[in-house]
Amino acid sequence: MEIQKVGVVGLGLMGNGIAQVVATAGYSVVAREVNDELLEKGIKNIERSLQKFVEKNQLSEVEKQNTLARIKRTTAVADLKDCDLVIEAITENPKAKKELFAELDRLCPRHTILASNTSSISITEMAAATKRPERFIGLHFMNPVPLMKLVEVIRTIQTDDEVFETGVRFAEKIGKVPVRTWDRVGFIVNRLLIPYLLDSIRALEEGFGSIPDIDKSIHLGLNHPMGPFTLLDFVGLDTTLFIAEIMFEEYREQRFAPPPLLKRLVTAGWHGRKTGRGFYDYSDPKNPKPMNLQLT
Numbered sequence: 001m002e003i004q005k006v007g008v009v010g011l012g013l014m015g016n017g018i019a020q021v022v023a024t025a026g027y028s029v030v031a032r033e034v035n036d037e038l039l040e041k042g043i044k045n046i047e048r049s050l051q052k053f054v055e056k057n058q059l060s061e062v063e064k065q066n067t068l069a070r071i072k073r074t075t076a077v078a079d080l081k082d083c084d085l086v087i088e089a090i091t092e093n094p095k096a097k098k099e100l101f102a103e104l105d106r107l108c109p110r111h112t113i114l115a116s117n118t119s120s121i122s123i124t125e126m127a128a129a130t131k132r133p134e135r136f137i138g139l140h141f142m143n144p145v146p147l148m149k150l151v152e153v154i155r156t157i158q159t160d161d162e163v164f165e166t167g168v169r170f171a172e173k174i175g176k177v178p179v180r181t182w183d184r185v186g187f188i189v190n191r192l193l194i195p196y197l198l199d200s201i202r203a204l205e206e207g208f209g210s211i212p213d214i215d216k217s218i219h220l221g222l223n224h225p226m227g228p229f230t231l232l233d234f235v236g237l238d239t240t241l242f243i244a245e246i247m248f249e250e251y252r253e254q255r256f257a258p259p260p261l262l263k264r265l266v267t268a269g270w271h272g273r274k275t276g277r278g279f280y281d282y283s284d285p286k287n288p289k290p291m292n293l294q295l296t
């Protein structure tokens with residue numbers, strides 16, 4: 001099937017990036033937020049991001065204006081009714097997502113594909129809130145969406161093969177690189193990333209090295225763009241703990257169990273960069289200092 005009009009629900013961190021890349025690729029977009037203020041905030045962020053592409057000569061001023069013109073802004077769910085694909089990127093709350101999908105299912109024609117950008121909620125569970133589980137997929141974008149190439153395309157046992165492949169082709173058409181995966185918590189990226197991050201904390205607890213030395217080992221020894229503690233502070237320790245707990249609940253395997261130190265840091269309110277402290281102290285943001293975590 002041919003996708004022409006795409007709904008994006010939620011214009012937060014992920015949703016505004018998704019609306020931007022979909023509109024840049026030439027699709028008509030209907031972007032929905034809960035009120036005018038958040039709608040404007042989302043659109044402002046898209047404008048700012050597109051402007052950066054103009055400054056880097058990767059987009060012309062005319063293309064920027066045309067991209068913005070392709071995004072219809074609304075606070076009414078009913079305006080999504082003639083979309084061929086609706087991508088949901090609202091707050092990570094199962095009840096809110098299921099209510100939204102039940103409403104979209106009532107509103108949208110039979111052919112519309114419904115997709116969620118969730119990081120941790122079961123795609124099958126959300127599909128069950130609709131009468132079209134065979135037309136339901138996950139489209140998991142990476143943050144920041146305009147820069148990150150990967151999209152995990154997720155199917156359930158109920159997803160129609162053609163719908164799944166339409167999702168894969170759509171990701172390609174918006175300039176991303178799709179990978180096919182299955183409805184299991186963490187998909188591919190977090191299945192591998194979360195145990196690695198948790199194991200880095202265990203290595204620190206066990207005295208294998210200091211925070212900067214473990215970071216340097218991975219950064220310079222494996223050529224990763226950053227070491228695990230710098231990455232943990234970027235992702236947010238609260239977010240990492242939340243995902244680890246959901247993965248541990250799903251798999252009941254020790255490798256997903258959050259180490260005590262991670263829980264203590266989150267309880268102390270040290271959530272990483274966004275709170276000014278995590279494994280590093282960001283009092284001077286350009287020159288983070290490793291925290292003394294009194295591990296001896």
Ligand SMILES: NC(=O)c1ccc[n+]([C@@H]2O[C@H](COP(=O)([O-])OP(=O)(O)OC[C@H]3O[C@@H](n4cnc5c(N)ncnc54)[C@H](O)[C@@H]3O)[C@@H](O)[C@H]2O)c1
Nearest residue numbers: 010012013014015032033034089090091092117118119143
């Ligand atoms: N932040 C990340 O790095 C990341 C990465 C991949 C996937 N995700 C997933 O993407 C989704 C969104 O995450 P985010 O970080 O953009 O969150 P966010 O809090 O930045 O944005 C969510 C937005 O959704 C809006 N919203 C809530 N209910 C709505 C509704 N019914 N209709 C329209 N808008 C509504 C909120 O007002 C808010 O602006 C979550 O499911 C999250 O798990 C996040």
